[in-house]
Amino acid sequence: QSVLTQPPSASGTPGQRVTISCSGSSSNIGNNYVYWYQQLPGAAPKLLIYRNNQRPSGVPDRFSGSKSGTSASLAISGLRSEDETDYYCAAWDDTLSGPVFGGGTKVTVL
Amino acid sequence: QVQLVQSGAEVKKPGASVKVSCKASGYTFTDYGINWVRQAPGQGLEWMGWISDYNGNTNYAQKFQGRVTMTTDRSTTTAYMELRSLRSDDTAIYYCARGAYYYGSGIQKIDASDIWGQGTMVTVSS
Numbered sequence: 001q002s003v004l005t006q007p008p009s010a011s012g013t014p015g016q017r018v019t020i021s022c023s024g025s026s027s028n029i030g031n032n033y034v035y036w037y038q039q040l041p042g043a044a045p046k047l048l049i050y051r052n053n054q055r056p057s058g059v060p061d062r063f064s065g066s067k068s069g070t071s072a073s074l075a076i077s078g079l080r081s082e083d084e085t086d087y088y089c090a091a092w093d094d095t096l097s098g099p100v101f102g103g104g105t106k107v108t109v110l
Numbered sequence: 111q112v113q114l115v116q117s118g119a120e121v122k123k124p125g126a127s128v129k130v131s132c133k134a135s136g137y138t139f140t141d142y143g144i145n146w147v148r149q150a151p152g153q154g155l156e157w158m159g160w161i162s163d164y165n166g167n168t169n170y171a172q173k174f175q176g177r178v179t180m181t182t183d184r185s186t187t188t189a190y191m192e193l194r195s196l197r198s199d200d201t202a203i204y205y206c207a208r209g210a211y212y213y214g215s216g217i218q219k220i221d222a223s224d225i226w227g228q229g230t231m232v233t234v235s236s
Contacts, residue, residue, distance in 0.1 A: 050222035
């Protein structure tokens with residue numbers, strides 16, 4: 001059971017906007033930065049969003065992150081076929097004194 | 111370019127130990143730390159711990175304390191993760207990832223893992 005809660009799946013048609021939620025508590029999301037990782041099949045995770053809403057160089061602006069209270073969201077606008085993969089949220093947890101991950105969300109492009 | 115290159119796949123018997131290496135290049139090794147994250151087959155990501163490449167300080171997840179040791183070698187810019195008393199449920203891909211840190215409310219916290227190694231498959235089977 002993951003500390004952060006994500007829906008197991010999300011879907012949309014090409015060009016649509018898809019949002020993935022990540023729910024936590026005051027000891028993690030509520031008091032710390034949120035990160036998002038994209039993991040393509042058979043590959044290592046890739047940093048997509050850091051410090052709630054910042055994009056590393058090279059990440060398209062179709063990807064955006066937000067945080068409110070003890071929840072966070074990743075939005076993918078202009079959905080493309082190559083976005084079909086797994087996404088994980090993460091945050092530092094003050095009680096556990098380490099980072100915690102969500103269980104992951106598989107995005108399907110219909 | 112900035113990269114982390116990990117050692118190859120391992121097959122171990124229950125009760126044995128495994129040591130995975132992670133060679134860093136393309137950046138100042140001592141400016142960052144290294145996280146170790148594992149992923150069991152078909153499962154999500156699990157943080158195991160972090161080591162500072164600057165002073166060797168470590169922060170292990172409680173689940174692995176007593177069974178894991180993380181070290182670094184500045185001379186070869188390589189990080190190592192050793193896991194002992196292996197069980198079948200330790201079968202997973204083990205990743206190293208570059209991680210900086212910051213201070214929040216006076217506590218050192220790990221920042222984003224921005225560069226990842228390619229992963230090392232460790233299989234524990236009798």
